[in-house]
Amino acid sequence: xxxxxxxxxxxxxxxxxxxxxxxxxxxxxxxxxxxxxxxxxxxxxxxxxxxxxxxxxxxxxxxxxxxxxxxxxxxxxxxxxxxxxxxxxxxxxxxxxxxxxxxxxxxxxxxxxx
Amino acid sequence: xxxxxxxxxxxxxxxxxxxxxxxxxxxxxxxxxxxxxxxxxxxxxxxxxxxxxxxxxxxxxxxxxxxxxxxxxxxxxxxxxxxxxxxxxxxxxxxxxxxxxxxxxxxxxxxxxxxx
Numbered sequence: 001x002x003x004x005x006x007x008x009x010x011x012x013x014x015x016x017x018x019x020x021x022x023x024x025x026x027x028x029x030x031x032x033x034x035x036x037x038x039x040x041x042x043x044x045x046x047x048x049x050x051x052x053x054x055x056x057x058x059x060x061x062x063x064x065x066x067x068x069x070x071x072x073x074x075x076x077x078x079x080x081x082x083x084x085x086x087x088x089x090x091x092x093x094x095x096x097x098x099x100x101x102x103x104x105x106x107x108x109x110x111x112x113x114x
Numbered sequence: 115x116x117x118x119x120x121x122x123x124x125x126x127x128x129x130x131x132x133x134x135x136x137x138x139x140x141x142x143x144x145x146x147x148x149x150x151x152x153x154x155x156x157x158x159x160x161x162x163x164x165x166x167x168x169x170x171x172x173x174x175x176x177x178x179x180x181x182x183x184x185x186x187x188x189x190x191x192x193x194x195x196x197x198x199x200x201x202x203x204x205x206x207x208x209x210x211x212x213x214x215x216x217x218x219x220x221x222x223x224x225x226x227x228x229x230x
Contacts, residue, residue, distance in 0.1 A: 004157070033217050042118070042203055042220030043158070050216075058217050090157050102148065103218060105157030 002026055004106035006091050012112045013081045021076040021109050023091030031094045032074035033058075033103060034066060036087040043090060049074055081113045117141045118206050120221035128229050133191040135224050137204030140185065144206040148218065149178060149189050152201045161202070162189070191226075199228045 007022045025032065030051045035043040035058075045058030049068040063085060065077045074093075078085060088110050092103040119138045127133045137147075145166040150158035164171040164178045164187065171178050177190045191198055205218040 035217070035220075040123070040222060042120075042205075042222045043218075044220070045217035048217050092157075102160050102163060105150075105159070107155070107157050 004091055004093055004104055006089075006106040006109050008109060009107070010110050012114065013078075014114050015082060017081050018077070018079050019081065019111075020078075021089055021091075021111075022073070023075065023106060024073045025091075025093040025104070026072065027093060027095075027104065028071070029093035029095055029104075030071065032068065033092040033094075034064075034074070034076045035090045035092065036060065037090060037108075038087050046076065046089075078111075081111075083113045085111065086113045087111060115140070116221075117144075118204055118219050118221040120202075120204055120224050122224050123222070124225040124227065126227045126229055127194050129196060130193045133189075133194045133198065133226055133228070135189040135191075135202050135204075135226065137187045137189075137221055138185055139187075139206050141206070141208070141219070142185070143208045144219075146207040147178070147180060147187050148205045148207070149176075150203040150205060150220075152203060152223070158203060194226075194228045196228050196230065199226060201225050 004025045033048040034046040037043045044060050047066040049055045052071045067075045088108045090108045091106045094103045148163040149161040151161045152158040162173050162176045164180050180187045201223045203223045204221040
Protein backbone atom coordinates (compact mmCIF):
# COMPACT_ATOMS: atom_id res chain seq x y z
CA UNK A 1 0.00 0.00 0.00
CA UNK A 2 1.78 3.13 -1.24
CA UNK A 3 -0.93 5.54 0.00
CA UNK A 4 -0.71 8.84 -1.89
CA UNK A 5 2.11 9.24 -4.39
CA UNK A 6 3.19 12.39 -6.20
CA UNK A 7 5.48 13.00 -9.14
CA UNK A 8 7.81 14.70 -9.62
CA UNK A 9 9.43 15.35 -6.23
CA UNK A 10 11.24 18.46 -7.48
CA UNK A 11 10.83 20.69 -10.51
CA UNK A 12 12.35 23.93 -11.75
CA UNK A 13 10.49 25.91 -14.40
CA UNK A 14 11.04 29.15 -16.22
CA UNK A 15 8.33 31.77 -16.20
CA UNK A 16 5.72 30.95 -18.83
CA UNK A 17 6.46 27.24 -19.02
CA UNK A 18 3.74 24.70 -18.36
CA UNK A 19 3.74 21.47 -16.40
CA UNK A 20 1.46 18.91 -14.80
CA UNK A 21 1.85 17.56 -11.29
CA UNK A 22 0.65 14.00 -10.95
CA UNK A 23 -1.05 12.42 -7.95
CA UNK A 24 -2.36 8.91 -7.40
CA UNK A 25 -3.86 7.08 -4.42
CA UNK A 26 -4.42 3.39 -3.86
CA UNK A 27 -6.81 3.60 -0.90
CA UNK A 28 -9.99 3.62 -3.02
CA UNK A 29 -10.84 7.11 -1.75
CA UNK A 30 -13.43 9.14 -3.59
CA UNK A 31 -12.24 12.60 -2.57
CA UNK A 32 -8.93 14.13 -3.60
CA UNK A 33 -7.32 17.53 -3.00
CA UNK A 34 -4.48 19.79 -4.04
CA UNK A 35 -2.88 22.18 -1.54
CA UNK A 36 0.07 24.52 -1.67
CA UNK A 37 2.30 25.46 1.23
CA UNK A 38 4.37 28.62 1.26
CA UNK A 39 7.01 29.53 3.86
CA UNK A 40 5.42 30.56 7.16
CA UNK A 41 1.98 29.67 5.87
CA UNK A 42 -0.35 26.81 6.42
CA UNK A 43 -1.61 24.66 3.61
CA UNK A 44 -4.06 26.39 1.30
CA UNK A 45 -6.56 24.51 -0.83
CA UNK A 46 -6.22 24.98 -4.58
CA UNK A 47 -8.80 22.55 -5.96
CA UNK A 48 -10.63 19.48 -4.78
CA UNK A 49 -12.59 16.64 -6.30
CA UNK A 50 -15.37 15.17 -4.17
CA UNK A 51 -15.77 12.23 -6.52
CA UNK A 52 -14.70 11.01 -9.93
CA UNK A 53 -15.90 13.41 -12.61
CA UNK A 54 -16.31 16.45 -10.34
CA UNK A 55 -13.91 19.22 -9.42
CA UNK A 56 -14.34 22.41 -7.42
CA UNK A 57 -12.27 25.49 -6.70
CA UNK A 58 -10.69 25.98 -3.34
CA UNK A 59 -9.20 29.07 -1.74
CA UNK A 60 -6.43 29.81 -4.30
CA UNK A 61 -7.40 28.35 -7.72
CA UNK A 62 -6.12 31.13 -10.02
CA UNK A 63 -3.42 29.99 -12.44
CA UNK A 64 -4.23 26.30 -12.04
CA UNK A 65 -6.36 23.65 -13.69
CA UNK A 66 -7.13 20.13 -12.52
CA UNK A 67 -8.23 16.85 -14.02
CA UNK A 68 -9.74 13.93 -12.17
CA UNK A 69 -8.61 11.30 -14.63
CA UNK A 70 -10.21 8.40 -12.78
CA UNK A 71 -10.86 7.43 -9.19
CA UNK A 72 -7.15 6.97 -8.46
CA UNK A 73 -5.60 9.97 -10.19
CA UNK A 74 -5.93 13.73 -9.76
CA UNK A 75 -3.55 16.00 -11.69
CA UNK A 76 -2.75 19.70 -11.27
CA UNK A 77 -1.69 21.75 -14.29
CA UNK A 78 0.10 25.07 -14.46
CA UNK A 79 -0.50 26.46 -17.96
CA UNK A 80 1.88 29.42 -17.71
CA UNK A 81 4.01 29.26 -14.59
CA UNK A 82 4.73 32.43 -12.61
CA UNK A 83 7.28 33.04 -9.82
CA UNK A 84 4.34 33.44 -7.39
CA UNK A 85 3.62 29.75 -7.95
CA UNK A 86 6.92 28.74 -6.38
CA UNK A 87 5.73 26.54 -3.54
CA UNK A 88 5.47 23.02 -2.18
CA UNK A 89 2.41 21.23 -3.54
CA UNK A 90 0.65 18.50 -1.62
CA UNK A 91 -1.97 16.10 -2.88
CA UNK A 92 -4.35 14.44 -0.41
CA UNK A 93 -7.25 12.02 -0.41
CA UNK A 94 -10.06 11.07 1.95
CA UNK A 95 -12.91 8.58 2.20
CA UNK A 96 -16.28 9.44 0.73
CA UNK A 97 -18.62 10.85 3.28
CA UNK A 98 -15.99 10.74 5.94
CA UNK A 99 -17.58 12.16 9.04
CA UNK A 100 -14.36 13.79 10.06
CA UNK A 101 -12.61 14.48 6.78
CA UNK A 102 -9.32 12.91 7.76
CA UNK A 103 -7.09 13.44 4.78
CA UNK A 104 -4.01 11.45 3.82
CA UNK A 105 -1.21 13.41 2.22
CA UNK A 106 1.45 12.65 -0.32
CA UNK A 107 5.12 13.61 0.18
CA UNK A 108 4.84 16.82 -1.84
CA UNK A 109 6.33 18.36 -4.99
CA UNK A 110 8.75 21.24 -4.52
CA UNK A 111 8.32 23.63 -7.46
CA UNK A 112 10.54 26.59 -8.23
CA UNK A 113 9.60 29.07 -10.96
CA UNK A 114 12.43 31.32 -12.10
CA UNK B 115 -8.80 36.79 6.98
CA UNK B 116 -7.36 33.77 8.76
CA UNK B 117 -10.06 31.46 10.04
CA UNK B 118 -7.65 29.15 11.89
CA UNK B 119 -4.87 30.78 13.88
CA UNK B 120 -1.81 29.33 15.55
CA UNK B 121 -0.20 32.32 17.18
CA UNK B 122 3.01 30.63 18.32
CA UNK B 123 5.36 30.01 15.38
CA UNK B 124 7.61 27.93 17.61
CA UNK B 125 7.70 26.25 21.00
CA UNK B 126 10.61 24.72 22.86
CA UNK B 127 9.95 22.07 25.52
CA UNK B 128 12.23 19.85 27.57
CA UNK B 129 12.07 16.11 26.98
CA UNK B 130 9.67 14.43 29.40
CA UNK B 131 7.65 17.60 30.04
CA UNK B 132 4.24 18.50 28.68
CA UNK B 133 3.94 20.26 25.32
CA UNK B 134 0.84 22.42 24.82
CA UNK B 135 0.06 23.70 21.35
CA UNK B 136 -2.77 26.19 20.92
CA UNK B 137 -5.16 26.97 18.10
CA UNK B 138 -7.98 29.52 17.73
CA UNK B 139 -10.67 29.66 15.09
CA UNK B 140 -13.15 32.29 14.00
CA UNK B 141 -15.65 30.38 11.86
CA UNK B 142 -18.46 29.09 14.05
CA UNK B 143 -19.50 26.68 11.28
CA UNK B 144 -16.44 24.51 11.86
CA UNK B 145 -17.56 21.28 13.45
CA UNK B 146 -14.51 19.05 13.19
CA UNK B 147 -10.93 19.76 14.16
CA UNK B 148 -7.77 17.88 13.35
CA UNK B 149 -4.11 18.05 14.25
CA UNK B 150 -1.45 17.12 11.74
CA UNK B 151 2.25 16.58 12.30
CA UNK B 152 4.79 17.37 9.62
CA UNK B 153 8.46 16.47 9.35
CA UNK B 154 10.72 18.30 6.87
CA UNK B 155 10.44 17.08 3.27
CA UNK B 156 7.41 14.92 4.11
CA UNK B 157 3.67 15.36 3.80
CA UNK B 158 1.55 16.07 6.87
CA UNK B 159 0.34 13.02 8.79
CA UNK B 160 -2.86 12.86 10.77
CA UNK B 161 -2.38 12.85 14.52
CA UNK B 162 -5.69 13.26 16.34
CA UNK B 163 -9.09 14.84 15.83
CA UNK B 164 -12.13 16.01 17.76
CA UNK B 165 -15.75 16.58 16.89
CA UNK B 166 -17.51 19.73 18.05
CA UNK B 167 -19.87 17.60 20.15
CA UNK B 168 -16.97 16.62 22.40
CA UNK B 169 -14.64 18.63 24.57
CA UNK B 170 -11.80 16.14 24.88
CA UNK B 171 -10.27 13.32 22.88
CA UNK B 172 -7.32 11.23 24.01
CA UNK B 173 -5.02 8.91 22.12
CA UNK B 174 -2.01 7.66 24.01
CA UNK B 175 0.30 10.57 24.78
CA UNK B 176 -1.85 12.98 22.78
CA UNK B 177 -4.95 14.76 24.05
CA UNK B 178 -6.94 17.44 22.26
CA UNK B 179 -9.19 19.80 24.19
CA UNK B 180 -11.93 21.88 22.60
CA UNK B 181 -13.51 24.97 24.15
CA UNK B 182 -16.31 25.92 21.77
CA UNK B 183 -17.40 29.04 23.62
CA UNK B 184 -13.86 30.43 23.34
CA UNK B 185 -13.35 28.97 19.84
CA UNK B 186 -10.11 27.49 21.10
CA UNK B 187 -8.48 24.10 20.98
CA UNK B 188 -5.23 22.78 22.31
CA UNK B 189 -3.05 19.72 21.81
CA UNK B 190 -1.29 18.27 24.82
CA UNK B 191 1.63 15.88 24.44
CA UNK B 192 2.70 14.09 27.61
CA UNK B 193 5.47 13.16 28.03
CA UNK B 194 7.25 14.93 25.19
CA UNK B 195 9.81 12.86 23.28
CA UNK B 196 12.58 13.85 20.84
CA UNK B 197 10.63 12.30 17.95
CA UNK B 198 7.83 14.78 18.61
CA UNK B 199 9.99 17.58 17.20
CA UNK B 200 8.06 18.63 14.10
CA UNK B 201 5.67 21.27 12.79
CA UNK B 202 2.12 20.82 14.06
CA UNK B 203 -0.81 22.11 12.06
CA UNK B 204 -4.26 22.69 13.40
CA UNK B 205 -7.00 22.20 10.79
CA UNK B 206 -10.76 22.62 10.74
CA UNK B 207 -13.62 21.32 8.67
CA UNK B 208 -17.22 22.32 8.15
CA UNK B 209 -18.57 18.81 7.69
CA UNK B 210 -22.26 19.68 7.92
CA UNK B 211 -22.32 21.94 4.87
CA UNK B 212 -19.37 20.42 3.03
CA UNK B 213 -20.49 16.85 3.50
CA UNK B 214 -17.01 15.92 4.55
CA UNK B 215 -15.56 16.24 1.06
CA UNK B 216 -14.46 19.86 1.19
CA UNK B 217 -10.88 20.73 1.90
CA UNK B 218 -9.51 21.52 5.32
CA UNK B 219 -8.66 25.01 6.57
CA UNK B 220 -5.21 25.02 8.11
CA UNK B 221 -3.41 27.23 10.58
CA UNK B 222 0.15 28.37 9.85
CA UNK B 223 1.68 25.75 12.10
CA UNK B 224 3.78 25.66 15.27
CA UNK B 225 7.31 24.31 15.19
CA UNK B 226 7.74 22.17 18.29
CA UNK B 227 11.31 21.57 19.42
CA UNK B 228 11.92 18.97 22.12
CA UNK B 229 15.18 19.60 23.91
CA UNK B 230 17.09 16.77 25.61
